[in-house]
Amino acid sequence: MGARLKLFVPLILFLVLAGLLYLGLGRDPKELPSALIDRPLPPLRLAALDQGRVMDAAELRGQAWLLNVWGTWCVACRDEHPYLLELARQGVTLVGLDYKDDPGRARDWLQRLGNPYRSVLIDADGRFGLELGVYGAPETYLIDAEGIVRYRHVGVLDAAVWRERIEPLYRRWAQP
Amino acid sequence: MIPEYGHFALILAACVSLALGVVPLLGAARRRPLWIAAARPLAGGQLAFAGVAFACLAAAFLGDDFSVAYVAANSNRLLPWFYKLSAVWGAHEGSLLRWVLVLSGWTAAVAVAGRGLPALLLARVLAVMGLVAFGFHLFLLLTSNPFARLLPLPPDDGGDLNPLLQDFGLIVHPPLLYMGYVGLAVPFAFAIAALLAGRLDAAWVRWMRPWTNAAWAFLTLGIALGSWWAYYELGWGGWWFWDPVENASLMPWLLATALAHSLAVTEKRGLLRGWTLLLAIFAFALSLLGTFLVRSGVLTSVHAFAADPTRGVFVLGFLGVVIGGSLLLYGLRVPTLPAPAGFGWRSREAALLANNALLVVITGVVLLGTLYPLIADVLGWGKISVGPPYFDSFFVPLTLGLALLLGLGALLQWKDTALLRLRGALGLGAVVALLAGILLPRLWGEWRWGAGLALAAACWILALSGWDLWRKSAGAGGFWQGVRRLRAGYWGMTVAHLGVALAIAGAGVTGSYSLERDLRMAPGDRLDLAGWEFRFEGVREVAGPNYRSQKGVVTVTRAGQPAMRLQPEKRRYLGGQVMTEAAIDAGLWRDLYVALGEPLDGEAWSVRVHVKPGVRWIWLGGAWIALGAALAAADRRYRTRATVAASAAISAGG
Numbered sequence: 001m002g003a004r005l006k007l008f009v010p011l012i013l014f015l016v017l018a019g020l021l022y023l024g025l026g027r028d029p030k031e032l033p034s035a036l037i038d039r040p041l042p043p044l045r046l047a048a049l050d051q052g053r054v055m056d057a058a059e060l061r062g063q064a065w066l067l068n069v070w071g072t073w074c075v076a077c078r079d080e081h082p083y084l085l086e087l088a089r090q091g092v093t094l095v096g097l098d099y100k101d102d103p104g105r106a107r108d109w110l111q112r113l114g115n116p117y118r119s120v121l122i123d124a125d126g127r128f129g130l131e132l133g134v135y136g137a138p139e140t141y142l143i144d145a146e147g148i149v150r151y152r153h154v155g156v157l158d159a160a161v162w163r164e165r166i167e168p169l170y171r172r173w174a175q176p
Numbered sequence: 177m178i179p180e181y182g183h184f185a186l187i188l189a190a191c192v193s194l195a196l197g198v199v200p201l202l203g204a205a206r207r208r209p210l211w212i213a214a215a216r217p218l219a220g221g222q223l224a225f226a227g228v229a230f231a232c233l234a235a236a237f238l239g240d241d242f243s244v245a246y247v248a249a250n251s252n253r254l255l256p257w258f259y260k261l262s263a264v265w266g267a268h269e270g271s272l273l274r275w276v277l278v279l280s281g282w283t284a285a286v287a288v289a290g291r292g293l294p295a296l297l298l299a300r301v302l303a304v305m306g307l308v309a310f311g312f313h314l315f316l317l318l319t320s321n322p323f324a325r326l327l328p329l330p331p332d333d334g335g336d337l338n339p340l341l342q343d344f345g346l347i348v349h350p351p352l353l354y355m356g357y358v359g360l361a362v363p364f365a366f367a368i369a370a371l372l373a374g375r376l377d378a379a380w381v382r383w384m385r386p387w388t389n390a391a392w393a394f395l396t397l398g399i400a401l402g403s404w405w406a407y408y409e410l411g412w413g414g415w416w417f418w419d420p421v422e423n424a425s426l427m428p429w430l431l432a433t434a435l436a437h438s439l440a441v442t443e444k445r446g447l448l449r450g451w452t453l454l455l456a457i458f459a460f461a462l463s464l465l466g467t468f469l470v471r472s473g474v475l476t477s478v479h480a481f482a483a484d485p486t487r488g489v490f491v492l493g494f495l496g497v498v499i500g501g502s503l504l505l506y507g508l509r510v511p512t513l514p515a516p517a518g519f520g521w522r523s524r525e526a527a528l529l530a531n532n533a534l535l536v537v538i539t540g541v542v543l544l545g546t547l548y549p550l551i552a553d554v555l556g557w558g559k560i561s562v563g564p565p566y567f568d569s570f571f572v573p574l575t576l577g578l579a580l581l582l583g584l585g586a587l588l589q590w591k592d593t594a595l596l597r598l599r600g601a602l603g604l605g606a607v608v609a610l611l612a613g614i615l616l617p618r619l620w621g622e623w624r625w626g627a628g629l630a631l632a633a634a635c636w637i638l639a640l641s642g643w644d645l646w647r648k649s650a651g652a653g654g655f656w657q658g659v660r661r662l663r664a665g666y667w668g669m670t671v672a673h674l675g676v677a678l679a680i681a682g683a684g685v686t687g688s689y690s691l692e693r694d695l696r697m698a699p700g701d702r703l704d705l706a707g708w709e710f711r712f713e714g715v716r717e718v719a720g721p722n723y724r725s726q727k728g729v730v731t732v733t734r735a736g737q738p739a740m741r742l743q744p745e746k747r748r749y750l751g752g753q754v755m756t757e758a759a760i761d762a763g764l765w766r767d768l769y770v771a772l773g774e775p776l777d778g779e780a781w782s783v784r785v786h787v788k789p790g791v792r793w794i795w796l797g798g799a800w801i802a803l804g805a806a807l808a809a810a811d812r813r814y815r816t817r818a819t820v821a822a823s824a825a826i827s828a829g830g
């Protein structure tokens with residue numbers, strides 16, 4: 001009988017897998033820590049909007065900064081935009097990643113709503129987003145003074161998220 | 177009216193497939209010759225109705241019938257006719273319809289080519305395929321009707337076909353991939369028929385082999401084309417991204433590879449029967465899973481599933497019935513007799529078993545990596561994404577191990593091999609591999625590990641295959657006489673193995689020696705890369721049929737001599753999407769690849785330039801593997817001889 005029972009192992013494996021898939025159906029994939037946490041940011045070689053150059057992350061060494069993934073097509077990005085302006089006023093360095101978007105529209109958006117970013121990098125084909133593991137906009141990454149990714153937030157960045165989750169880390173990693 | 181005819185044909189096709197799934201099986205159980213004989217005509221009827229449904233959808237596309245919701249969403253008046261045609265399978269509903277059509281095609285092919293098979297076996301095989309087709313027909317009709325109308329107010333013009341799909345590669349790639357995916361239903365059906373009959377003799381294995389090889393050839397071509405398409409169309413210069421959709425096609429391919437090899441053991445030596453059956457079931461299971469991952473986005477975005485829960489639940493239920501049922505049948509019916517004969521560890525059986533084990537481990541690694549985000553989430557380990565580093569760190573060493581075994585396995589004899597026979601070959605292989613690994617990378621510059629290992633592995637396979645070819649063709653009449661005597665099956669194996677060597681060499685060389693620059697270029701700017709000088713001449717606006725394009729010109733010179741003009745494009749389609757069309761000068765030894773990034777100030781653009789040596793070898797290798805599989809499938813000894821005696825015996829007593 002033992003030999004016969006062993007033949008059901010594939011069935012059991014399959015049922016476990018099917019069960020996982022079933023449970024996965026109803027999941028909400030919101031909070032998603034990055035595989036890049038505590039690893040260096042992948043090399044940035046993206047065109048910067050309206051700066052006529054290709055930007056390099058080495059320029060930002062020596063300070064902590066936020067990489068904010070956004071797009072004009074993203075409704076939630078509009079929600080978080082005023083708070084990003086507020087953060088910029090407080091002196092937080094923000095770099096925008098204009099993700100799967102049209103630079104012309106991005107330019108309009110920033111002219112109308114204000115520009116919180118020190119630079120806006122253009123990732124129209126989403127290639128850098130793929131390297132970063134972007135799940136969807138908006139997302140915000142905290143990069144430390146050494147260029148290491150320290151935190152990832154999926155979803156709108158608001159005052160509560162900043163105070164409770166990001167600011168303590170931002171303070172901790174601000175110095176090299 | 178045409179879409180309604182299509183819808184009606186689809187309903188009829190579903191009814192016929194249900195009859196095909198039920199009548200012959202009942203007939204086989206009750207020994208009713210008439211019911212058994214119904215299988216072949218029903219298979220033909222299913223193909224006819226599915227064909228009519230597909231033709232109706234194609235007619236709706238070509239005639240710009242935007243009252244059909246699916247056409248309105250995926251086509252456009254300005255689209256060239258060939259893209260209108262390929263748009264038929266450009267999204268979920270149409271690609272499922274294509275699935276059904278291809279499955280009907282394979283079923284009919286088995287019905288025609290299987291005339292010589294025992295009637296009972298053929299009836300069961302066709303019935304199993306009919307049941308699978310019925311499931312898909314239901315899925316189409318209940319959740320994804322491609323003929324649904326937008327009435328009473330149809331739009332004047334359609335949206336547009338996803339511009340990513342407006343490309344030659346996308347006309348060819350999905351059909352080939354589907355031929356492969358769906359073709360795996362044939363070995364699956366043979367396996368289930370064998371389990372139902374409870375007869376696992378050598379005969380069914382011999383019938384299964386050419387079908388497996390044919391499906392495997394299509395799958396290989398489909399994957400190679402997909403990789404090539406991603407390379408030139410995504411504008412990133414990469415050829416494999418470990419994207420869930422790519423993994424979904426790789427996993428059934430890996431298992432089909434294992435199946436093609438374990439079938440050899442089962443046919444020749446009668447061993448590993450249960451294992452072969454299991455591989456046939458799992459290869460099809462993963463191809464089902466793959467089809468759905470691609471189309472309903474179970475993993476790529478879990479959102480898509482949540483957005484349409486009926487589809488997700490149906491898919492899972494269908495997988496559960498088909499695969500769960502098959503595995504249950506396997507557990508109940510597979511005989512647990514002890515193996516009829518053993519084999520030594522230096523035998524071909526042992527090498528093929530090790531090859532199977534490695535392939536299954538690789539499949540497991542890819543499956544785990546693909547599903548890991550989902551598993552981790554369900555088990556509460558947090559949300560984690562798995563990237564290329566995970567896949568590379570497992571896949572590369574396992575593939576090298578596979579290459580080592582591959583060279584060796586082809587040399588070994590069944591049962592056991594004398595050490596004496598091997599010594600010369602292994603010595604030769606080791607020396608060639610070592611020299612190749614040390615010397616060949618110098619052709620491209622500084623010695624690198626990746627290229628060294630890959631070239632050593634490739635030359636190991638090359639040397640041992642050459643040695644084996646030499647030995648097999650030795651004998652009376654000299655080498656050329658001997659070569660002509662070799663069977664198509666042997667040639668198939670050798671060609672496919674050389675294809676693997678070529679692909680490994682290409683992956684190693686391009687991985688180690690590709691150069692890439694992203695930079696700002698104003699008209700007149702130059703870049704020197706690997707001895708080529710790229711001069712950016714500027715960008716001008718050009719109009720296409722359904723897009724406007726920014727077309728750049730880059731002149732390339734080598735050692736002061738003008739070599740070529742590359743014209744990368746940035747296209748904006750009517751729907752607003754922007755596509756990068758890289759300009760590529762393809763060569764057997766290297767590709768030059770230029771893609772436009774974004775406009776910067778004034779006339780300047782960000783430009784991406786690659787020099788990629790050896791990248792073509794990867795796809796050429798894929799084509800060789802497919803050619804080898806096709807040769808093996810065409811081996812004369814698999815053509816079903818009119819085994820009149822056998823079929824008479826079966827239909828008389830079963």
